[in-house]
Amino acid sequence: MDVIPAWFKDLYETTGLNFTVFYDPYDWNRYVDGVRMTVVLTVSTILASLLIGAVGALLQGAPSRIVRGAINGFVVLFRNTPPLVQIFFFYFGIGAILPAGQDQFGLRQPFIDNVDWAIIALSLFAGAFNVEIFRSGIEAVPKTTVEAAEALGYTRLKAYVYVILPLALRVCLPALNNNLVNLLKTTTLAYAIAVPETLYAVKQIWSESQNVFEMMLVLFVTYGILVGILVWIMHRWEKSLHIPGYGR
Amino acid sequence: MSTKDTQMRADAPLPVLLPFRIEPTRLGTPRLAPVHALLFGAGLALFAGTAWAQADNAQLPPLEVIVKWAPLLLSGFAFNILISMIAMAIGTGAGLGVGLGMISENPLLARICWALTQFFRNAPWLVLLFFVMFLVPFQVTIFGVQIPLPDWVKATVGFSLPVMANVAEIVRGAVRSVPSTQWEAAESLAFTPRQTMWRIILPQCVKRMLPPWMNLYSLVTMATVQASIVGVSEMLTLTAQVHTAEGGRPELFAPLYGFALFCFFLYCYPIDRFTARLERRFHIR
Numbered sequence: 001m002d003v004i005p006a007w008f009k010d011l012y013e014t015t016g017l018n019f020t021v022f023y024d025p026y027d028w029n030r031y032v033d034g035v036r037m038t039v040v041l042t043v044s045t046i047l048a049s050l051l052i053g054a055v056g057a058l059l060q061g062a063p064s065r066i067v068r069g070a071i072n073g074f075v076v077l078f079r080n081t082p083p084l085v086q087i088f089f090f091y092f093g094i095g096a097i098l099p100a101g102q103d104q105f106g107l108r109q110p111f112i113d114n115v116d117w118a119i120i121a122l123s124l125f126a127g128a129f130n131v132e133i134f135r136s137g138i139e140a141v142p143k144t145t146v147e148a149a150e151a152l153g154y155t156r157l158k159a160y161v162y163v164i165l166p167l168a169l170r171v172c173l174p175a176l177n178n179n180l181v182n183l184l185k186t187t188t189l190a191y192a193i194a195v196p197e198t199l200y201a202v203k204q205i206w207s208e209s210q211n212v213f214e215m216m217l218v219l220f221v222t223y224g225i226l227v228g229i230l231v232w233i234m235h236r237w238e239k240s241l242h243i244p245g246y247g248r
Numbered sequence: 249m250s251t252k253d254t255q256m257r258a259d260a261p262l263p264v265l266l267p268f269r270i271e272p273t274r275l276g277t278p279r280l281a282p283v284h285a286l287l288f289g290a291g292l293a294l295f296a297g298t299a300w301a302q303a304d305n306a307q308l309p310p311l312e313v314i315v316k317w318a319p320l321l322l323s324g325f326a327f328n329i330l331i332s333m334i335a336m337a338i339g340t341g342a343g344l345g346v347g348l349g350m351i352s353e354n355p356l357l358a359r360i361c362w363a364l365t366q367f368f369r370n371a372p373w374l375v376l377l378f379f380v381m382f383l384v385p386f387q388v389t390i391f392g393v394q395i396p397l398p399d400w401v402k403a404t405v406g407f408s409l410p411v412m413a414n415v416a417e418i419v420r421g422a423v424r425s426v427p428s429t430q431w432e433a434a435e436s437l438a439f440t441p442r443q444t445m446w447r448i449i450l451p452q453c454v455k456r457m458l459p460p461w462m463n464l465y466s467l468v469t470m471a472t473v474q475a476s477i478v479g480v481s482e483m484l485t486l487t488a489q490v491h492t493a494e495g496g497r498p499e500l501f502a503p504l505y506g507f508a509l510f511c512f513f514l515y516c517y518p519i520d521r522f523t524a525r526l527e528r529r530f531h532i533r
Contacts, residue, residue, distance in 0.1 A: 076517065080470075082472075084474055084476075085509050089505040093504075093505045096498035096501050097499065097501075132272065132273055136269060140265050140267065167265060172268075175270055186372070188375060199378070216378070220379075223372055224370055224371075
């Protein structure tokens with residue numbers, strides 16, 4: 001299995017293209033850790049934002065005006081402010097006020113660290129978009145279907161979980177797909193609060209090895225592959241949930 | 249519901265879903281009464297008061313810090329808007345070209361434009377920003393004249409790349425949405441392909457492109473804060489500097505970043521609402 005490192009070493013000696021990640025195990029490990037962190041961020045934020053979207057869309061139809069207003073305010077606020085500032089606001093603004101413990105050297109050790117804050121902030125950001133996407137799907141479910149569910153003795157919550165949401169989900173999958181790909185791209189912003197994700201790892205490598213151009217290529221290809229995988233999964237999902245008779 | 253919709257639903261084997269579209273949530277404009285002002289004032293006083301109690305007497309309370317530095321912070325915000333407008337102008341121009349290239353008859357040109365669009369659409373904005381910041385030299389020499397490229401110019405170029413790709417998609421989508429009878433009618437009236445595009449198809453596309461284009465503008469404005477990561481002194485950079493200048497007190501973080509959020513919200517929310525209105529008006533069924 002020394003073929004690949006040897007080839008990249010040879011490439012460096014002959015052409016000067018220095019892909020350190022492919023022959024230096026230290027850089028390789030850093031890079032893989034970065035990609036792993038990006039995947040962790042993406043998967044956890046996708047799950048959390050889907051949950052926020054589903055719950056938010058349910059609460060948007062709540063009887064209480066205050067709850068509805070609060071959800072609308074949340075959506076409008078998070079849609080119209082920069083995600084980077086949101087991350088800073090959460091990490092520095094709220095993180096600095098919250099109580100914190102101490103590690104063995106007496107340094108301040110917050111209970112919610114930068115990775116957690118990145119996940120929280122990004123989930124809220126993507127969740128705000130998901131609320132709207134789910135709502136558009138819910139509006140596509142005919143009133144008669146909801147009434148039929150009620151006639152069968154479903155409670156409001158049960159009708160939502162078992163009847164409305166499954167139908168709504170199928171309608172809004174294309175839009176959801178778009179938003180989740182966007183979310184994957186937004187995880188790079190966690191770089192700003194020093195979460196060691198792909199961009200951060202790659203930046204460390206290129207500032208040590210002075211191979212900006214080569215690492216840029218690696219970075220683009222990495223994100224291309226990650227986006228490709230996500231799109232592939234979403235399309236598989238879309239296909240498996242497809243209702244016969246709608247679309248092609 | 250129109251008869252056409254009903255017809256369509258009756259034909260479908262499982263008539264369980266209605267046609268749908270995503271409409272941005274709108275917060276109703278609240279009717280302000282004097283009691284709101286009173287509550288707001290009381291809240292501010294309480295907020296400032298607690299911060300005052302936490303801080304030493306020699307230090308300014310958060311609200312006064314913001315008032316004191318507001319001119320500087322707002323000038324940074326104006327810089328953000330400037331960057332977003334220039335990036336949008338460059339990106340729209342280039343995106344129109346790329347978008348028309350994607351639907352051109354020449355397969356090679358169409359392929360190249362398609363690849364360009366996919367590449368810049370699927371790369372994260374921050375990565376593109378780094379790409380431009382590191383790989384474009386800090387000055388270029390054209391015909392012996394040295395033109396310096398300051399950081400903010402490079403950042404603007406960096407933002408216009410994804411804008412280009414997104415505008416290209418918008419243009420392509422809008423042109424595709426024009427009924428093909430329009431093309432045929434133009435052909436029968438002896439318009440050349442170029443004339444058909446510029447005088448018949450594109451004018452119809454403008455109103456379809458406007459809502460997504462404005463949406464994109466709002467996204468660009470919100471993305472410009474990313475320039476602070478690569479060291480352009482826009483609002484977020486200035487906010488961090490102001491925080492340091494005020495002694496780096498931890499309780500100042502939330503009000504200062506909150507102020508930045510507030511500014512962006514005030515700018516982007518009207519655009520969002522206007523976009524929603526246009527979308528409803530131009531909605532094609």
